[in-house]
Each structure stands twice: as structure tokens, then as C-alpha cells.
Amino acid sequence: MAEIRGRIAGGALPPGDRLPSVRRFAAAMGVSPSTVVEAYDRLEAEGVIRARRGSGFYVTAIGLPRDPPLMALGHADAPRAPDIDPFWVSKQSLDAGPSVLKPGCGWLPDDWMPVSALRKGLRTLARADGALLTEYGGTRGPAALRRLLIGRFAEEGIGATLDQVMLTGSGTQAIDLICRLLLRPGDAVLVDDPCYFNFQALLRAHPVRVVSVPMTPTGPDPAAFERVLVAETPRLYITNSALQNPTGATLSPQTAHRVLTLAQTHGLTIVEDDIFADFEPAPSPRLAILDGLNRVIRIGSFSKTLSSAIRCGYIAARPEWIEALSDLQIATSFGAVSPVAGELVAGILTGGGYRKHMEEVRHRLTRARLEAAEKLGRLGIVPWLMPRGGFYLWCRLPEGLESAMIAGRCREEGVILAPGNVFSVAQSAGAFLRFNVAQMGDPRVLTVLARAMG
Amino acid sequence: MAEIRGRIAGGALPPGDRLPSVRRFAAAMGVSPSTVVEAYDRLEAEGVIRARRGSGFYVTAIGLPRDPPLMALGHADAPRAPDIDPFWVSKQSLDAGPSVLKPGCGWLPDDWMPVSALRKGLRTLARADGALLTEYGGTRGPAALRRLLIGRFAEEGIGATLDQVMLTGSGTQAIDLICRLLLRPGDAVLVDDPCYFNFQALLRAHPVRVVSVPMTPTGPDPAAFERVLVAETPRLYITNSALQNPTGATLSPQTAHRVLTLAQTHGLTIVEDDIFADFEPAPSPRLAILDGLNRVIRIGSFSKTLSSAIRCGYIAARPEWIEALSDLQIATSFGAVSPVAGELVAGILTGGGYRKHMEEVRHRLTRARLEAAEKLGRLGIVPWLMPRGGFYLWCRLPEGLESAMIAGRCREEGVILAPGNVFSVAQSAGAFLRFNVAQMGDPRVLTVLARAMG
Numbered sequence: 001m002a003e004i005r006g007r008i009a010g011g012a013l014p015p016g017d018r019l020p021s022v023r024r025f026a027a028a029m030g031v032s033p034s035t036v037v038e039a040y041d042r043l044e045a046e047g048v049i050r051a052r053r054g055s056g057f058y059v060t061a062i063g064l065p066r067d068p069p070l071m072a073l074g075h076a077d078a079p080r081a082p083d084i085d086p087f088w089v090s091k092q093s094l095d096a097g098p099s100v101l102k103p104g105c106g107w108l109p110d111d112w113m114p115v116s117a118l119r120k121g122l123r124t125l126a127r128a129d130g131a132l133l134t135e136y137g138g139t140r141g142p143a144a145l146r147r148l149l150i151g152r153f154a155e156e157g158i159g160a161t162l163d164q165v166m167l168t169g170s171g172t173q174a175i176d177l178i179c180r181l182l183l184r185p186g187d188a189v190l191v192d193d194p195c196y197f198n199f200q201a202l203l204r205a206h207p208v209r210v211v212s213v214p215m216t217p218t219g220p221d222p223a224a225f226e227r228v229l230v231a232e233t234p235r236l237y238i239t240n241s242a243l244q245n246p247t248g249a250t251l252s253p254q255t256a257h258r259v260l261t262l263a264q265t266h267g268l269t270i271v272e273d274d275i276f277a278d279f280e281p282a283p284s285p286r287l288a289i290l291d292g293l294n295r296v297i298r299i300g301s302f303s304k305t306l307s308s309a310i311r312c313g314y315i316a317a318r319p320e321w322i323e324a325l326s327d328l329q330i331a332t333s334f335g336a337v338s339p340v341a342g343e344l345v346a347g348i349l350t351g352g353g354y355r356k357h358m359e360e361v362r363h364r365l366t367r368a369r370l371e372a373a374e375k376l377g378r379l380g381i382v383p384w385l386m387p388r389g390g391f392y393l394w395c396r397l398p399e400g401l402e403s404a405m406i407a408g409r410c411r412e413e414g415v416i417l418a419p420g421n422v423f424s425v426a427q428s429a430g431a432f433l434r435f436n437v438a439q440m441g442d443p444r445v446l447t448v449l450a451r452a453m454g
Numbered sequence: 455m456a457e458i459r460g461r462i463a464g465g466a467l468p469p470g471d472r473l474p475s476v477r478r479f480a481a482a483m484g485v486s487p488s489t490v491v492e493a494y495d496r497l498e499a500e501g502v503i504r505a506r507r508g509s510g511f512y513v514t515a516i517g518l519p520r521d522p523p524l525m526a527l528g529h530a531d532a533p534r535a536p537d538i539d540p541f542w543v544s545k546q547s548l549d550a551g552p553s554v555l556k557p558g559c560g561w562l563p564d565d566w567m568p569v570s571a572l573r574k575g576l577r578t579l580a581r582a583d584g585a586l587l588t589e590y591g592g593t594r595g596p597a598a599l600r601r602l603l604i605g606r607f608a609e610e611g612i613g614a615t616l617d618q619v620m621l622t623g624s625g626t627q628a629i630d631l632i633c634r635l636l637l638r639p640g641d642a643v644l645v646d647d648p649c650y651f652n653f654q655a656l657l658r659a660h661p662v663r664v665v666s667v668p669m670t671p672t673g674p675d676p677a678a679f680e681r682v683l684v685a686e687t688p689r690l691y692i693t694n695s696a697l698q699n700p701t702g703a704t705l706s707p708q709t710a711h712r713v714l715t716l717a718q719t720h721g722l723t724i725v726e727d728d729i730f731a732d733f734e735p736a737p738s739p740r741l742a743i744l745d746g747l748n749r750v751i752r753i754g755s756f757s758k759t760l761s762s763a764i765r766c767g768y769i770a771a772r773p774e775w776i777e778a779l780s781d782l783q784i785a786t787s788f789g790a791v792s793p794v795a796g797e798l799v800a801g802i803l804t805g806g807g808y809r810k811h812m813e814e815v816r817h818r819l820t821r822a823r824l825e826a827a828e829k830l831g832r833l834g835i836v837p838w839l840m841p842r843g844g845f846y847l848w849c850r851l852p853e854g855l856e857s858a859m860i861a862g863r864c865r866e867e868g869v870i871l872a873p874g875n876v877f878s879v880a881q882s883a884g885a886f887l888r889f890n891v892a893q894m895g896d897p898r899v900l901t902v903l904a905r906a907m908g
Contacts, residue, residue, distance in 0.1 A: 044747065051722050062723055090784050094593045113588035119580045122587075126576035131552075131575075134567040135764040137547045169623045171767065174790035181661060185639075201785040205634060265505050267514055294499065303788075308590040311623065311765075311792040330544055331655040334626035334757075338765040338795060351880070 001039045003029065008048065008059055015224040018243075019049060019057040020130040029257050029335060036091045038348065059328030070302055085199035086204075089418045096416060103439045104407070104418030106245070106389060107308050112364065112438055114357045116346065121344045121351070127344065136338030139326050141167025141314075145346040153298075158288055165292060165336035166326050171197060171313035177325050178271055178297055178353075179206050182236055190234040190268075192220055194394070194423035194432070196245040199238050212425035215247055219255035222262075229266040236269050241286050243276040246423050246434035247394040248387025256285040259442045264297055274300040277359050279365070279390040293317055302345050305358060310341045365391055365438060368386055372437040375446050379453060381433070401453060409452035415445055455493045456897055457483065462502065470566050473503060473511040486794050496561065507736050532813065540651035540658075544831040546830055550870060555902075557893045558861070558872030560699070562845060564788070566892055568811045572761055575798045575805070582797065584685050590777045591778050592794035595621025595768075599800040603768055607752075610743055617773040618747060620780050621791035621833065625755030625767035627654060629692060630780050631786075632725055632751055633660050637689055644688040644722075646674055648848070648877030650699040653692050658734075666879035669701055671839045673709035684722040690723050695740050697730040700877050700888035701848040702841025710739040728754040733819070747771055759812060764795045819845055819892060826891040830898050833907060835887070847889040855907060857887045863906035869899055 007013040019025070022040065023290040037133030040057050043049045049057045093105035104331065125133070146165045153160050168174040183189065185207040191199050203210050211232045213220040220239070228234065237259075241251045263270055272287045277300065288298040291314055298319035301313035315325060327333070348354055371384050372393055380398035387393070397403055403419035410417050440446075461467040473479070476494065479489040496512050497503045547559035579587070594600065600619045600867045607614045624629040637643065639661040645653050645906070647666035657664050665686045667674040674693070682688065683782045691713075717724055726741045731754065742752040747770055754769035769779060783789070795901050802808055806865075826847055827837050834852035851857055857873035874886030 003659075046458065047721050047723065047749065075507045087781055087784060088786070091593060091781075093592055094784070107589065110584040110588040114586070115584040115587055122576050122580035126573045126580070127753060130564040130567070130569040133569055133572045133763055134564040134761045135561065136548055141543060147485070157799070158836060169627075170787050170789070171622075172786065176786040198788060205782060205785050209742070214898065267501050269501065295501070303590070307588045307794075308789070309587055309793040311787075311789070311795075327541055327545075327655075328659060330548070330629040331652065331659050333624050333765075335624070335762070336653060337547060337790065339763040340761075341792060341795075408469075 003093040004039070004043060004046065013059050013082040017053075017059050019059065021056060057183075066377070070373050072207065074083075082308055086200040086422050089197060089416070089422055090201070092416045099414060101415045101442050101445050102441070103435050103445050104416045104433075105128075107304060107436075108361070108438045109441075112361060113307060114353070117348045117351055117353050117357065118310075118344070121347045124347055125340060125344055132339055132343060134408055135339070137342070139330055139335065140165070141337045142227055142342035142346060145342045145349075146314075148346055148349055149316065150315070153316065156283065156350060156367060157287070158293060158298075158316075160293055160316055165314060165316050166322050166329070168299075168313040168315060168329065169333060169337055170311045171273060171299055172202060173301065173333075174301070174313045174315045175199070175271055176202055176205070177290055178299070178317075179203070179208075179236070179327055181321065181324055181328055182269060183208050188232040190228060190232070190237040191425060192239055192244065193421065193426050194246050194429050195238075195425070196240065197274075197418075197422040200425065208350055210425055214245060214254075215249055216245075217249050218252035219244075219249065220259060221257055225259060226262050229262055233266060234268060236271060237263065238271045238273070238279040239287075240273045240276060241288075242274060242280050242284055243390035243392070245276065246392050246418070247384060248286045248390055248392050250387065250388055251287070252284045254353070255288055256287055260287055260290050260296070268295070270296045272296050272298050274298055275304055276390050278305050279362060281362060281389050284388070288316070293403055297321065302349075305361075306345060306348055306354075309316070310344055312337045312341045312345050330405045362389060365389065367441070368437040371391060372435060372440050375440070376435065379446070379450055384432070391436050391438045393437055393449075395435060396431050397431050397433065398453070402430050404430065406433070406449070406452045410448050413448045413451070415448045417449075455497055458493070458497060459502065470507075473513065475510060475696075513561055518774055521584050526635055530805045540876050542810065543651060543870070543876055544655070546865065546870045553868060554894070555869045555896050555899050557889050558887075559890055559893060561758060561890075562815070562892045563895075566815060568760060568807070571802045571805055571807050571811065572764075572798070575801045577619050578801055579794060579798055584792055586797060589793070590789040591796070593784055594619070594776070595642050595791045596793050596800065598794035599766075599796045599803075600768075602800055602803055603770065607770065610737065610740070612743055612747060612752075612770075614616060614747055615771055615773070619768060619770050620776050620778055621796055622753075622767040622782070622783065623787060623791055624765045625727060625757065626656060627767045627787075628753040628755070628767045629653070629725055629727070630656055630659070631782050632753070632771075633657070633662075633690070634786075635663050635775065635778055635782055636723060641690070642686040642688040644682060644686070644691040645879060646698065647880050648694055648700050648874065648883050649692075649879070650694065650727075651872075651876040654879060657692075658667065663880055668880075669698060669703055670709075671701075671703050673698075673703065673705035674713060676709055676712045679713060680716055681827045683722060684717055685718040687720060688722060690725060691717065692725045692727070693741075694727045696728060696734050696738050696743075697844035697846070698842055699730070700872070700886075701838060702844055702846050702848050703839065704734075704738045707739045707742075710741055710744055714741055714744050714750070721840060722749070724750045726750050726752050728752055729758055730844050731817060732759050735816060735843050738842070742770070751775065756803075759815075760799060760808075764798055766791045766795045766799050816823050816843060819843065822891040823847060824895070826889060830893070833900070833904055835903075838886070843892050845892045847891055849887050849889060851885050851887065852907070858884065858904045860903070862886070864902050867902045867905070869902045 022033050022036045025037045050060050051057050093102050096171050152162050188209045188211050192210050192215045213224045288296045297317040381395045384394045407417040407419040418434040420429030421427050476487050477488045480490045503516050504714050505511050543558050547556050605613050642663045644665050646669045667678045667682050742750045751771040753769050835849045838848045861871040861873040872888040874883030875881050
């Protein structure tokens, strides 16, 4: 079965081609004909091949990779090495049991989250209007939360109207909807290198080419950015501006202006993921603010600050894009965010305690960041930069060590790390690991890590 | 701007082509050159065209329809007539104010829903573990709800394992993920005629052809089904088996067997949407049961029975498909259903009151159905069949009346109807309306309808 699948995936057996006869294939593989019969039967049951009466088996379209990128989503017989699979960290972290330590994961421990505000919000919801608790709600999500976002944008200097904001099931879903609306097969999409691994996983679900620009401590390298725009004419640039994931880098005003000017010249649309905004000690430059939501689309979510268990993201963009994205969301998810989720988020954000909670989280993170850097330093693991905020620390391993290998060893001992190359389109970050400083309280993290480094 | 957009959409101006000069276009349109300059500038700001220095304006790829079906998602200058737009009913119903009557909508009024169970569920959640309230949860959604579904499947005779079930953000999202995994550009997808309008809206977001088979009171017409399988070799058939939307038809055992046999012969995969299952007075035949989740994928949700405001759907299928769909859901939404939503649903389903609640709803619907049929009958509006359950009544208007026209008139008077052709790929249902018998308590529905019928 694996052999036939491989031939189909590799193009040696295109759809419509006849498979080798049972006898010939059995001889070639050195197995009995009945083994081949069983394999063909199973492949037929899966729809990969189809029997035509009296004429043998033929390849259908189903066994084919949809397009090269989607391969990784599928059922490759040989699993990819963790260093090049952008799904590795998320799958490991999401499905890990409670005893597993997760310094590689992308969220705060639950005792850092505003659990009492969530409990209070749920109790308030329990008394809400029956319609709110049972009906789909409007096509763009609850107006209360959208108004609240517009108010926050106004404080930053973005004058958005209600028809420029929609809520989505998550920040990831926001980006996915944008890709579905704006990208066409073969388009190039630009990301930072390194960038959040799920940008890559997401783009594999689209028939596009992914190109990258090296990240610097002040944003993407402007000269490289211009070169890639000229050479590849990407349609979309997907980036984090505040506390970039994984580096924690902060966009400088000069880079922001340069990136936006180049985007204008080359007809590039930008998706700016603002998910870490509230972790900043003070606001840093934003492409969406400079641009005024013209060619920059802002997306965000509350997964990192309020709860990942309540799925809610948003998109702020030109009204005509919001209209088309909202239609697309009806078509593909029927309705926007859960009104119950939207109401819960709005309630907590306006509850008064939110700013104080985030202030405490920021202080706690500052301490944890310094402590983690100090401990890692003792192992020769050095931060690429000290971020102004957030929970990530992007660190270089001592010379000669490969992060995928270290991550594999630590996984066996119940510690999930995030090896550098899952973040790197160019696969140039094999010497790096991303640490979540809030998930390093348990001393076993450092013990296991030290042992894995040999 | 509309003229240029139209030429681009129509293919008269393909990407890369130069636009007419400002002077020539101004003369052709009978407007001043400055008007054309402004229009070109705005189109450039939108990215639809791009200026090349000293050489004029050129068409970019962005103005293009992504593929013919997606046109309807976009920004057509002339809105489509309501009878041929599958978005019309959902957008009208979702965004309607509380004073609007919605006999065309697809959900029960909130006072028919288990509001007190939801309130109790929210209060229970308020005391839940902090991790449940704040973390993403596993890649396939909370195991409690998945186990509960497996238990229900077992009662029906489907022996599914935990790795065959995943939770999704909604039933619609479940179908969308399946389409993304299994369909390739140009594939044909088969739906019933009439069918749930959002199947059509959803399929417009995929580069596929939609073909249809006429619905009969006992399922799709078997002879037509075979003809379309031979002629179009569709990859996927998307259907409701229990209380089909909009007709309320019930699949017969003979048709179920015939459809499944033909699917096997022609390599067709079937998505069976089970969303109305709990509205049946007694279980009717199911393709997923006959087939044992081999080439039939079962999807469902709790939006019609528990709450539409808590987004939660599911997919039950072969383990290898669930694995690939789960990866795709991580890539495109990061994680499955909200764990909070999943827990709430599981809590209510196991709470004991659910079966009793649904029994009451079924009795109430029987009365409402008879009452609605009687009232509509007085206007000469006659049900195509009397469904065994559910809240839909698919009705034929008196000779000579067109449902889109009636729906348009009623909308102006604050009553949203569901005109037949939004459900019909072949546009053959202009004489039909779908009524939601639970939304017809207000006497104004019939008054406004009678007036609209002249």
C-alpha cells in the first residue's frame, strides 16, 4: 500500500493510469499475490484506486497530494523530522497530558490567566437574555465587542467605523478567511524568518508559494524586503508587529515606514497580527496605524490574554473587504464568533479588572524573563534579544548543537520544546529554540534540557 | 470604476493588460478626464490596477473573480435578485432586528430552546477547572463530548472509535474542512435539489462545479442520481438524510441502499449532515449507518436543538480522514471547538433533561406544523409533503405566483421569507417557499403574506 501511495504521490502513477497487474507487482515486491490483492482492495476501499471490470485497477484523483504544500497535512508514510514540520509544536503541546512540561508552547499557564474574571463572566452570562444564549447573532459578531475594539483603535489613532470590524472564530481563522478572499493559486505570500509556525501550516492549506524575509531586532530587513518584493511580487505579507513571535522583536518607526512605502509601490497587502499588543509595556509602531487600515488588515484575538478556551478573533479592514469576508465566514462557518463567547470577552474587557490583570501579568513576565535568561545562560543558551514584553525568548544554542535533536530528546522525557526550524521557511534556525518564560517555573525543565544537551 | 471592474470581471481586461488611456476612456464614457483620473486612482488604491511610470495603468490579479462561483461573495455592483442568491435568507435573518418576523429563518425562537439548561450549564462552567476555562484543549476537542457522541452512534449501530470523531467550530465548518481536504479544483460536487442554501454558498468558496439531483419524498431520485454519477463523476455528495432541509423528506431504506451502492460503484464519498436527527419522532435510515463510516462521513451540530450561540459541530469518519481534518483545523483555526463550548454541550446532553426537552419540542412542533399547514392552506399555499418532524414546511404557492417576488414584498413589511430558488441549483423552485412553523405564531406573518400575494 505504501509503495503504491508513494508512486501516486511522487507522480509515477498519475490519475487514470493502470496499476501493475497483481502478479507482476507481487513479483516485483517479493510478496505473495494474495498480499497484493488485499493491498489493492484496501486502496480501493479508500478510493485511491478503482477497479474497472476485466481491465485492472486505475488511479483515482484521491490519492494525489492536493498540491505540494498540502502534502504535510496528509498521510505521508514516513513522518517528517520535527525540525521541519510546523505542526509539531502545536500538536505536541495541545494533546500533551497535564504531567508534561511545555516550555515550547504558546500560551500562559492557567494560573496566570484571569480565571476569576472568567468565572464571574460566566455567572453573568447565566443571567443573560435567552436570545443571546440561543441565537446565531449578527453576521459580524456582537456589536458590543466590535464597538469596544473601535474605541481601542481610536485611542491608537485609527479611526475605524463599525463596518470595518468583524469577529471571527479565532485569530488563525481571521488570517485563513483573508487568504481565501485575497489569494489566488500560485500567488506568493511573504512571512518573516523566523515567524509563527502556524503561519506556515496555514499557508500549506492554500495553493500559494511561501517566501520569507529575515527578521532583525527592529522588524524585517528592509533591503531584503525590497528584494523579495521585486523578485517575487508577493500578494500578501503576514507579520506580527508587536513582540514578534518567536523573536520578541519590536518594529522600529523607520522600518515600519519603509515597509509600508514598499508595500504601496509594489501593490502588497499586509496582514498585521496584533495578538501580543497587550503584553507591550508601551505601544510600539504599527503598520495598521501608519496606514489607517487601507492596505494593512489588522487581526487579533484574546487567546493569549483572556482565554484560549473561548475562541474569538477579529479582523479590522476596509469596509468592502469586511463585507466580502463576512459573506465568506457565513458560507464557511455559518455566522461569526459565538455570541456567547463575544459577550464574555466584551464583559471581561470592560469589567475594569482587565487592565490591572495585564499590568500584573507584565510585571510577572518581566521577572520570569530575567530568571529564564539567567538559567538558560548557565547552559550557554543565549537570547537573540531581550524582548520588551511577552512570554517568548528566542535563544541560540551553544555551537554545534541542533535544536530539533534536543527537542526530540526532551520530548521523550516529558518536556516539549519549540525547535527553531519549525519557525523558519528558509530552515536557517536550527541553532535556535523558542522558550515560553511563563512555562519554565518547574526546575525539571532545565534539568531535562541540560541532560539533552549532553 | 464599475465599468472597469466589469471589464476585468468579464475577462475583457485580463491581468497584465493596459487600461484605456484617461482621455480615450473619458471620451468613451462621456465623462470628464478628471473623473476618470479619480476612478483610476481609487482602483489603484484598491489594488485592482497598478500604474507603471510613464506607461499607464495595468490590471493586477486582485480585481479578478477568484473563480466563477466566488463572484457572488464579492462586490458585484448590481445586487443579485433574492431568488438566486443563497446568502439572501441567512444575511436577512441573522442581521434582522427583534421586531422583524422570520418565518424564513432556520432556527427555533429562543423560548423554544433549553434556556434554563443553558443557564445551569453556564453556572456549572463558572466552577470548572481553571485549565478548562483558559487552555486550547486537545486537537480534536473535549473527549467527554466525543465519547458521548460515540455512545449515541453505538445505539444506532455504528461502532466508531475515539479517533473517528472530532469536534469543529460548527456543522458548516465541518463540511468546509471536508471540502478542503477531499476536493480538487474542477471536481464536481453533488447536492439535492432543493437543498440547504448554505451548501451552495459554501461550495462557492471552493473551485468546484455544483451539480444536483432532484429530491423526492423518499430521498434523491435514484435514476437521476445514477445518471449524474455517470455523466459528472462527482467526488462528493452532500446531503441531509433525516428531515431533509428544506423539504422535510425522509430517506427510504431502498433509496439509501441504492444511493450507497451507486456511490461504491462510482467512487463517490458522501457527507451526511445529521443536524435534524433529534427532531425525528423515530430514527429513519441513515447512509452513515448502512455504510459504517467508510465512504460516508457524518457531520452534525447542536445549533438547532441546544443553542446556535454556542458554536459546536462534529465530524465522524475514517480515522485517517479525521487525522488529516484535525491537522487542517489546527492550520486554519488553531485547535478545534472551544473547550468551554464543548463542555457546555456535553453537560447539557448528559444532564437528563435533554431527552425530555426534545420530546416537548417535537410535540410542540407537531401542533405548530398542523396549524401552519392549515393557515397556509387557506391562502392556497400547499405543503409538498407533511414532514414527520422538524420545523420546516416546503410549500407550493398558488399557480402564477413567484416566491422571490413575494419574499421581496414581505421583506419590505418586516417579514423574512425563504424563497424556493435559494435552495435550488437548477433554479426550478420558484413556486416554493420554505416556512419555519415555529416562527409563525405571530398573526402578522399570515396578514403580510396574504397582502404580498395580492
